[in-house]
Each structure stands twice: as C-alpha cells, then as structure tokens.
Amino acid sequence: MTATVHRLDNRPPPSLDAMVALVAPGMNQVNAVILDRMQSQIPLIPELAGHLIAGGGKRMRPMLTLASAALLGYTGTRQHGLAAAVEFIHTATLLHDDVVDGSDLRRGRRTANTIWGNPATVLVGDFLFSRAFELMVEDGSLKVLRILSHASAVIAEGEVNQLTAQRRIETTEERYLDIIGAKTAALFAAACRIAAVVAERPDGEEQALDAYGRNLGIAFQLVDDAIDYVSDAGTMGKDAGDDFRDGKVTLPVILAQARGGETDKAFWKEAMEGRRSSDDDLAHAVHLIRETRAIDDTLARARHYGQRAIDALGGFGNSQAKAAMVEAVQFAIARAY
Amino acid sequence: MTATVHRLDNRPPPSLDAMVALVAPGMNQVNAVILDRMQSQIPLIPELAGHLIAGGGKRMRPMLTLASAALLGYTGTRQHGLAAAVEFIHTATLLHDDVVDGSDLRRGRRTANTIWGNPATVLVGDFLFSRAFELMVEDGSLKVLRILSHASAVIAEGEVNQLTAQRRIETTEERYLDIIGAKTAALFAAACRIAAVVAERPDGEEQALDAYGRNLGIAFQLVDDAIDYVSDAGTMGKDAGDDFRDGKVTLPVILAQARGGETDKAFWKEAMEGRRSSDDDLAHAVHLIRETRAIDDTLARARHYGQRAIDALGGFGNSQAKAAMVEAVQFAIARAY
Numbered sequence: 001m002t003a004t005v006h007r008l009d010n011r012p013p014p015s016l017d018a019m020v021a022l023v024a025p026g027m028n029q030v031n032a033v034i035l036d037r038m039q040s041q042i043p044l045i046p047e048l049a050g051h052l053i054a055g056g057g058k059r060m061r062p063m064l065t066l067a068s069a070a071l072l073g074y075t076g077t078r079q080h081g082l083a084a085a086v087e088f089i090h091t092a093t094l095l096h097d098d099v100v101d102g103s104d105l106r107r108g109r110r111t112a113n114t115i116w117g118n119p120a121t122v123l124v125g126d127f128l129f130s131r132a133f134e135l136m137v138e139d140g141s142l143k144v145l146r147i148l149s150h151a152s153a154v155i156a157e158g159e160v161n162q163l164t165a166q167r168r169i170e171t172t173e174e175r176y177l178d179i180i181g182a183k184t185a186a187l188f189a190a191a192c193r194i195a196a197v198v199a200e201r202p203d204g205e206e207q208a209l210d211a212y213g214r215n216l217g218i219a220f221q222l223v224d225d226a227i228d229y230v231s232d233a234g235t236m237g238k239d240a241g242d243d244f245r246d247g248k249v250t251l252p253v254i255l256a257q258a259r260g261g262e263t264d265k266a267f268w269k270e271a272m273e274g275r276r277s278s279d280d281d282l283a284h285a286v287h288l289i290r291e292t293r294a295i296d297d298t299l300a301r302a303r304h305y306g307q308r309a310i311d312a313l314g315g316f317g318n319s320q321a322k323a324a325m326v327e328a329v330q331f332a333i334a335r336a337y
Numbered sequence: 338m339t340a341t342v343h344r345l346d347n348r349p350p351p352s353l354d355a356m357v358a359l360v361a362p363g364m365n366q367v368n369a370v371i372l373d374r375m376q377s378q379i380p381l382i383p384e385l386a387g388h389l390i391a392g393g394g395k396r397m398r399p400m401l402t403l404a405s406a407a408l409l410g411y412t413g414t415r416q417h418g419l420a421a422a423v424e425f426i427h428t429a430t431l432l433h434d435d436v437v438d439g440s441d442l443r444r445g446r447r448t449a450n451t452i453w454g455n456p457a458t459v460l461v462g463d464f465l466f467s468r469a470f471e472l473m474v475e476d477g478s479l480k481v482l483r484i485l486s487h488a489s490a491v492i493a494e495g496e497v498n499q500l501t502a503q504r505r506i507e508t509t510e511e512r513y514l515d516i517i518g519a520k521t522a523a524l525f526a527a528a529c530r531i532a533a534v535v536a537e538r539p540d541g542e543e544q545a546l547d548a549y550g551r552n553l554g555i556a557f558q559l560v561d562d563a564i565d566y567v568s569d570a571g572t573m574g575k576d577a578g579d580d581f582r583d584g585k586v587t588l589p590v591i592l593a594q595a596r597g598g599e600t601d602k603a604f605w606k607e608a609m610e611g612r613r614s615s616d617d618d619l620a621h622a623v624h625l626i627r628e629t630r631a632i633d634d635t636l637a638r639a640r641h642y643g644q645r646a647i648d649a650l651g652g653f654g655n656s657q658a659k660a661a662m663v664e665a666v667q668f669a670i671a672r673a674y
Contacts, residue, residue, distance in 0.1 A: 040494055040497075041494070042494050042497045042498045042501065043501075044497055044500075044501050045494065045497055092463075093463075096459050096460065096463060099455070099456070099459060100455075100456040100459060100460060101456075118436070118437075118455070119436070119437035119438075119500055120497060120500055122433050122436060122437060122459055123433065123437060123493055123496045123497045123500060124493075124497060126429075126430075126433060126466070126489075126492075126493040126496070127490060127493035127494060127497065129463070129466065129489075129493075130486055130487075130489035130490035130492075130493055131490055133470055133482070133486035133489070134483075134486045134487060134490055136486075137479060137482045137483045137486050140479055142474060142477055142479065145470070145474045145482065146471075146474045149467055149470035149471045149473075149474050150467075150471060152463075152466075152467035152470065153464060153467035153468055153471055155463075155467075156460055156461075156463040156464035156466075156467055157377055157378070157379050157382065157464060159460045159463070160377075160379045160381055160382055160457065160460045160461060160464065161379045163381075163456055163457055163460060164379065164380075164381050
C-alpha cells in the first residue's frame with residue numbers, strides 16, 4: 001500500500017534475519033542434501049529443478065523445520081534430510097502450480113514451464129516428489145512419513161478445490177479458508193510438526209508446533225493474497241494482479257464484493273469469470289478493494305491467525321529459537337505494509 | 338499384423354484368464370481399497386480418477402502383486418492395500434503421461450485431460466500419488482516404502498529421459514532400453530518384489546520376483562511399441578500411430594532406420610522431427626518397418642525378455658500361481674500376433 005507508515009518506536013521492522021541466523025549452519029546441511037538429491041543421470045532434471053531451487057526462494061518451510069528442532073533443543077541431525085524432503089515437496093507443488101496456472105513469472109524469474117514447457121515441468125515435479133519420499137524413507141520414521149504423505153494428499157486436494165472454486169464469485173470465506181488451509185498451511189504445519197517427532201517429544205508439543213505452522217501458513221497466504229492487490233507491478237516476484245486475471249476468488253475479493261453495491265457485485269462476477277481483465281479493470285478492482293477496506297480486513301484476519309501461531313508457542317520457554325519463530329510470524333504479516 | 342497364424346496345436350492362445358482366476362478374490366479386496374481411497378470431499382477428484390480407474394484397464398500391476406504373493410504361499414492380507422498403492426502410482430503416471438503427450442484416447446475412451454483439462458488432471462495425479470504413499474505408510478513396511486519410492490523416482494526419470502529423446506532419431510537401442518526399463522519395467526518389478534517383502538522371504542526370492550517383473554515389463558513395452566505400428570486404427574485402445582506422430586523413437590523405428598538406405602534414413606529423421614506426420618507418411622513408415630523386419634525383430638527382443646522373466650521363476654516349485662505367471666508372459670507377447 002502507498003500509505004506511509006509512521007513507526008512509533010525505533011525498532012527495526014520485523015524480518016527473517018533472526019531465523020536465518022538461527023538455522024544458518026543447519027541450512028548449509030539442508031542445501032547440501034537438496035543439491036545432492038536433485039541430481040540425476042538425466043541432465044534436464046537438475047537443470048530444471050535447479051532453476052527454481054536456486055531461484056531465490058526464502059526456504060521458509062525447511063527453515064521452520066530447523067527452527068522447530070532448535071526450539072525443542074534437539075541436537076541430532078535428522079532434521080536436515082527431512083527439511084530437504086519438505087522443500088522438495090514444496091518445489092514439486094510450485095512446478096505443478098505454475099503449469100496449472102500457466103504462470104510466466106515466479107520470484108521475479110521466468111517459470112520453468114515457460115522455459116522448458118509443461119511436459120518437462122510436470123515430470124520433474126513428479127521426480128522431486130518421489131525424491132522427497134525417498135529421503136523420508138531413509139530417515140526411517142513411519143510417523144514422519146504418515147504426516148508428510150497425508151499433508152501431500154491434503155495439498156493436492158486443496159489445489160483441486162481451488163481449481164474448482166476458480167472463476168466462481170460465490171466462493172465463501174469458509175471455502176477460501178479450507179483451500180488455503182490445505183494448499184499452504186498443511187505443509188507449514190507438517191514442516192514444524194515433524195521436528196517434534198524426530199526430537200521424540202510428547203504429543204502436546206507436536207500439536208503445538210502443528211498449530212504454530214498451520215496458523216502461520218494461513219496468515220502467510222492471506223498476506224500473499226492481499227499483496228496481489230496492493231503491490232505495484234514489478235515490486236513483487238510474481239505478476240501483480242495474477243489472481244485477478246486467473247479468477248482466483250481470494251479473501252480481498254470476497255470481502256470487496258460482499259460489501260459492494262449491485263454494480264460492484266456485477267463487476268466482480270464479470271471480472272472473476274474472465275470478462276474484465278484489462279489493466280483498467282485491475283485498477284478498478286484495486287480501487288474497490290481499497291474503498292471497502294477489504295485489504296485492511298484481510299490483513300486483520302492475517303493478524304488473528306498470526307497471533308494464534310504465536311500463542312501456540314506459549315508452552316515453550318523463552319529462547320532464541322522461540323524469539324525467531326515469533327518474529328517470523330510478525331515478518332510474514334509485515335510484508336504487506 | 339495381417340498374416341494368418343497357423344497354429345500347430347489345439348491349445349487356446351495364451352491369455353490372462355488363469356491369472357485373473359487366481360487373483361479374483363484378492364482383486365475384489367484391491368478394488369474395494371481403490372474405490373474407497375480415491376474418495377475425497379472434493380467431488381472432482383473421484384470423478385476424474387474414477388473415469389480412468391473404471392475405464393477398463395487390465396489392472397496388470399496389482400494382479401502381479403497378488404499373483405506373486407500367491408506364488409509364495411502368502412496367506413495374509415497386506416498385499417491388497419499395497420496392490421492398490423501400486424495401481425494408484427500407475428494411474429497417477431498415466432494421468433500425467435496423457436497431459437505430457439496431449440493424448441486424446443486411452444483404452445478406447447477420451448482421456449481425462451480432454452474432458453477436465455490439463456490442470457485438474459495434473460493435480461488429481463498428484464493426489465493419487467500421495468494416496469499411494471499413505472496406503473504404504475498404513476501397511477508400515479519401510480522396505481516396501483523404499484522399493485516403491487525408488488521405483489517412482491525411476492519412473493519419473495524414465496519419463497524425462499523419454500521426453501529428451503523425443504524427436505531425436507539418433508536415439509540408440511541402449512537408450513531406448515534404459516527408457517522403457519525405467520518408465521515401465523521398474524513398476525512391474527516393484528509390484529512383484531513387494532510380495533516377497535510382505536511374505537518375509539529371503540533376498541534371493543525378492544530378486545527373482547524383481548527380475549520376473551522387470552523382464553516382463555520390458556517385454557510388455559516392446560510389444561506395445563510394436564503394436565503402435567501394426568494395429569489398424571480402431572482395433573487398439575489408443576490412437577494407432579501415436580508414437581509415430583509424437584516422434585517417439587521406439588525400437589521398431591530404431592531398427593527400421595538403421596537398416597534403411599539413405600532415403601529411408603532421411604524419411605525417418607524427418608518423420609521423427611514432425612515434418613512427416615500425415616496418414617500417408619504413417620503408411621510409408623509401416624511399410625518400411627515391415628520391409629526391414631523391424632517388427633519381427635522387436636518381437637524377437639520381446640520374446641528374449643519374456644523368456645528371461647519365465648526363467649527367473651525357475652527356483653519356485655510348480656503351482657497354479659507359477660503357471661499363471663508364465664502364461665501372463667506368453668500373453669504379453671502374443672498380443673502382437
């Protein structure tokens with residue numbers, strides 16, 4: 001948004017720096033596993049996978065696995081391979097997502113599908129997904145395998161749910177929450193939860209980490225969906241207005257159309273159905289979203305889930321890891337401001 | 338092929354009937370698991386998955402798991418869920434294959450991608466793949482998980498290898514064998530091998546069943562690739578000449594072009610590169626393939642692998658199961674005649 005934010009204190013804005021510092025040594029191990037296990041005798045596989053993997057992602061999910069392990073005081077090394085598995089699952093879904101959406105840009109770079117085509121992108125996604133399971137099998141925990149295979153099925157269900165809701169303005173906030181809970185939050189939850197499994201902690205801590213990851217994931221996606229309507233083209237990694245043009249009925253749209261008059265409702269219906277997709281239409285959509293305070297309330301919802309994520313950590317004593325995980329939530333939300 | 342086959346004995350041609358009868362009670366269990374586990378709250382998932390799953394496939398791979406279990410005298414029930422997992426992996430790869438190839442027909446019916454589009458087809462494939470792993474996790478054998486997650490990675494590698502070889506007439510027989518060994522034979526091998534794991538048999542029997550499945554899978558694919566050049570349009574489930582038009586350099590093409598003169602070599606290069614794809618071009622290709630006896634020798638190669646499959650069973654005593662597994666090999670090869 002363009003409004004200037006006047007900060008009342010001198011603290012720097014929340015960032016991922018504390019988490020990055022916390023997990024830096026472990027992430028070197030994770031990155032080594034990722035690099036090693038994306039190799040194949042078929043050169044196209046590391047070439048295509050490496051384009052996305054080296055493409056400047058934050059590695060949010062594997063960092064969460066490592067931070068959660070640190071929170072629990074776990075001193076072993078099993079989290080490295082599992083964090084790599086989590087990142088492979090995420091990378092596989094990104095590759096397939098970009099095919100599904102026909103996206104041209106991700107993280108400011110051309111997508112794999114535009115460079116190597118849909119067929120190779122689908123198949124390399126399948127390869128990474130299989131590699132993720134091989135990594136989990138090497139770790140040897142059936143409980144971890146259960147958590148991540150279930151999360152994978154839930155993610156796929158969420159993606160299909162999103163596809164079926166696409167271009168349907170009648171999508172409710174409840175269905176939208178189901179979708180993002182499945183397509184985004186399920187893997188955040190699993191990434192955190194598996195740390196409690198490898199650290200052999202009681203069920204309550206597993207559930208606390210699950211709740212932290214799940215609520216953070218929902219907040220993260222809400223903010224992403226808000227950003228799609230507030231960023232200027234070029235300031236974000238993906239094309240601004242992608243959701244608008246794809247007819248994805250995200251919360252800003254749901255709120256704006258619910259609060260609009262008849263003309264506005266008609267506009268949103270036509271827009272989501274793909275009959276209003278020009279730059280002027282996008283500008284009008286942004287105007288309506290601002291006018292109805294749909295972004296503010298989307299971000300209020302994000303803060304609600306962010307607070308729940310922070311509160312889920314209440315049972316853990318204070319530590320550098322906890323502070324970093326709290327700040328990660330604040331960062332996820334502050335991205336929109 | 339159109340040549341009349343004069344049979345010297347009165348035995349009926351080999352069929353899958355013995356195997357179907359052998360595994361019929363078990364397959365009822367497998368089908369129940371398949372039907373149950375392809376369900377989802379998202380209606381599109383069972384709708385799309387069911388279209389392919391109910392679409393008249395032979396269920397060759399789960400039948401092999403059950404037949405292998407019967408061969409080993411295994412009397413438990415674990416093979417049912419695992420055979421369903423194998424079929425889910427296979428179904429997921431078929432869905433993705435049809436997207437990759439842009440296929441219109443499979444098993445004589447419209448493909449899922451032509452009915453529901455590529456996005457839904459990719460995502461439902463991902464769902465079934467995840468469900469396969471959930472089923473394996475429920476079974477609880479890390480060894481089975483290792484075998485099938487490795488097979489899945491190999492399949493994806495084989496598919497990418499095939500994609501990179503596509504339209505390249507210089508593809509060698511060795512590379513072609515690598516491709517079909519990965520994309521087809523790896524799952525046949527794993528489907529058989531896991532029966533020895535659940536039956537807790539020694540490593541030698543595991544390897545024997547792996548070899549049986551692997552060689553049968555290669556023979557099966559060789560025959561499939563031959564059929565693509567000998568069947569009349571309409572007599573097979575998929576479009577005849579698909580491989581030709583897709584520029585897939587299969588063994589009949591490799592042999593025909595190696596044995597052809599300069600003009601023929603030039604024709605094959607142009608054809609595989611997509612510059613000769615009319616019905617007349619296909620007819621000419623079939624003519625060249627017959628003239629060079631490329632089909633006969635492709636089928637001779639298939640018989641070689643078929644014999645190896647049968648010989649891999651040499652260590653097992655005679656039984657109904659063994660007889661059915663031998664006849665399945667003979668059937669796989671006889672399909673071309």
